[in-house]
Amino acid sequence: MREPGDDRRQRILAAVDGRGQARVTDLAAELDVSVVTVRRDVEQLAMAGKLARGHGVVRSMRSPGPQPPVRPQQAAVALVIPERHAYLDEAVNGARETLAAAGMRAVLHIAPRVAGAERPIAERIVADGVCGLLIAPRWRTSAAEEADYEWLAELDVPVVLMERRPRPGSVLHETDSACTDHWYGMHLAIDHLVGLGHRRIVLAARDDSPTARTLRSAFEEIAMARREVEDWAVTLSAPDACADPSVPDTSVPVAELIRSVGATAAVMHSDVDALMLVQRLDEAGIRVPRDCSVVAYDDVVAPMGSTPLTAIAPPKAEVGRATAELLLARLAGTNRPRRVAIAPELKIRNSTLIV
Structure with missing residues (x-):
């Protein structure tokens, strides 16, 4: 049976008062609870003025123990x-x-x-x-x-x-x-393209980071919600862009996807991949921006392409x-x-x- 919080906090208070100070990790091990639980208990006790908190250390207010030695990397x-x-x-x-x-x-x-x-x-x-x-x-x-x-x-x-x-x-x-706020970044990209009159948009994106997953989810959510968007599709932006590199890449090449959807615009993540994709589009006879407008996401090297890319610039x-x-x-x-x-x-x- 889980110990009531009040009882657990009393045990923490008794242990710290008895020793003068104690490490949070040691208290968690002794009480057989998570470090997060002890931290929350300690925070409540500190707010009540019963304990003093340090970095990973709790000190008694009755009989403060010796201060831990200052180590070379303290700052x-x-x-x-x-x-x-x-x-x-x-x-x-x-x-x-x-x-x-x-x-x-x-x-x-x-x-x-x-x-x-x-x-x-x-x-x-x-x-x-x-x-x-x-x-x-x-x-x-x-x-x-x-x-x-x-x-x-x-x-x-x-x-x-x-x-x-x-x-x-x-x-x-x-x-x-x-x-x-990557959701808002994708909103900016789609809103810009829709404002220019584009109604069929594809996303070529990575799938191997939290940012990539957020962008893919945001694109689908926003594209479905915008009544102006008549059709949309998603593909991987690079052969190594999959979250699991052992899984064979079965995604549709971006040039083929643009043609199948009839897309006139694409959002591409990351912008390093975007520059390479623009080259592939050119080789496939799809000119940027004449045939397909492109918005890159990251803005690390987007301005350096032969055609400088419109981009979403995160506030890095x-x-x-x-x-x-x-x-x-x-x-x-x-x-x-x-x-x-x-x-x-x-x-x-x-x-x-x-x-």
Whole structure:
């Protein structure tokens, strides 16, 4: 039978008062409950003035124990991002600048392209003494995302998710996060094309990241809801864009899909893939924008094509700054979790025309 919350909090209070201080993870193990449960109990006790909270440590208000030793990385914040993920470079720089302005050092760690790579890195650097963690797990699949929830929730330092939004109601629902409002980004893309008179639109998108999955879902939802859109379809934007690389690519090539749907416009994610797809369209005799208008998503290299691409530009640096600000607020004692979503922009260039 599950122990009543009031009884559990009394046991926590007695244990901490008896020792002077205790680690949250040790209390969770002793009470046989999750770290998240203990954190919530400790938060209630702290709000009632019965305990003092630190980073992973709880101290008694009656007989405070000795302060933990200050370790060399006490003022360092770790950032963990996936290998070969240029999209996040601007976010990292935004976070670094904000942390530096607050007198804190940012230490960057790169997770290799293997499943579960982030966990040992995060656990090691937390054990080394960083005071907070900003992390953008790769999460190629929804299953990989769910598998990371529990251990992320149990880390002993404040964690903020960068360009990631965990599933509502999950154990990470109360974890701070800052990301682009990708639904709104897709709305901007479709609204721009519909405003130019396009009625048949295809999406060529990746399917191997939380951003990609959000964009695909948003495209389908918005396309179905817009009465102006007469027909639409979705395909993969690149051979390696599938969430499971072991599954053979059976998607319809974008040029073939455009012809079968009679599309006059396409949204393409990412814009690196978009530049390559535009080349393939040209080889297939489909000229951009004369025959097909194109909106890229990411705006990392979209302006550099032979035809500069109209693009949705996520606020990458702003997301990084917001992520760092959330962590600084948490370190300053803010208790209420926050989920920040920042709207992207539409950058109109030469790849879209009125039909």
